[in-house]
Amino acid sequence: MDMPADFDRLLLFEHAIRAAEVTYAKNPLDAQNLTKWGAALLELSSFRNIHESKALIKEAISKLEEALSIQPNNHEALWCMGNAQTSYAFMTHDKDEAKGYFDSAYNFFQKAVDEDPGNELYQKSFQVAAKAPELHSEFLRQNLSQQAMASGVGAGSSTSSNARGPKPQDSSDLKYDICGWIILAVAIVVWAGFAKANVPLPPPK
Template identity: 50%
Template sequence: MDVPENNFDRLMFFAAARETSEANYERDPLDADNLTRWGGSLLELSQFQDGPECLMMVKEAILRLEKALEINPRKHDALWCLGNANTQHAFLSADQEMAKAYFSKATDCFQKAVDEDPENELYRKSLEVTEKFAQAPDLHMEIQRQAVSASPAAPASNTKGSKKKNKKKKKKSNDLTYDICGWVILAVGILTWVGMAKSHLPPPSSLT
């Protein structure tokens, strides 16, 4: 995992937040706030992973958030985080029908969050943007096309110039995916950061 230096503090913070949430869960598995922070931390950490590892972490985040909602079905911040997790899962899915299903789940979560907290502009914006994604299958197809075109499929005998070209393509695809998914993760990090203040963890310098 290649982490830019300016993101290292952020990575370490959310790794510590995850560990704290795991420890708190052992003491109280029915703490919906803790489960929500745990899910938010996993979503943040997924941004530092590639491929299967990223998807696995998103799926784990979904499990934690769904557990929080089993305890408190009207917990709007958990509903909102779950909407973000499902949105990210949709973008990570290569199957268009499956992506559509996750967009639908995300829209449902965001709508419920808005119903519980109608004045929350972040919830309303999330609902608005996800509805647009759900209605634009071409966007999902373009992301997948970029990902495929960036895959290093060339043989080992390729020239140095070809390798550089493939590397640039891969970076361009990664940047595109991050730009689209970035809005999903940013506020999740802020939410988790604020929540973890109760655990007396120092905030990462990149968020100050």
């Protein structure tokens, strides 16, 4: 993992959120600003533990809902909402609850494609959304498998534990493997949006 690059991304998203808050105070009806705010919150969630991540994603969903209440056909907001719903679903262990978020994500991606049919990123998101529940099931199976291995290893020798035992970060790493393309794609939107708006980015450290 490239830690300096990750730190720069963290600064970018924190700066983007602060800039969005300032813009919102001046114009709460700016749907594009609300979309960028929601996208930045979604990105920031990738740097937090699961409980903080879920809270940030919920906040992102709230900002995107606000954007869509102002501009229902905003394809960027629709697409970001699909990503937020998908990300939250992958952090939800209850299959029925997760399915609700996956279904919602599928609908938002469909609407984004309808609004901007030539956008290949939207099309890819829509295609992958259909497979998301299956990926989620695999995610849960691997979590259970890791827990079983940890229990079995705990009863074995310390040598076996060092050789075979899963690390605590494993489930988190798997989550990022599954959702990595989402996070990267939303980052591109955040960068592009703030570049267009000529918002100064934080200086590199």
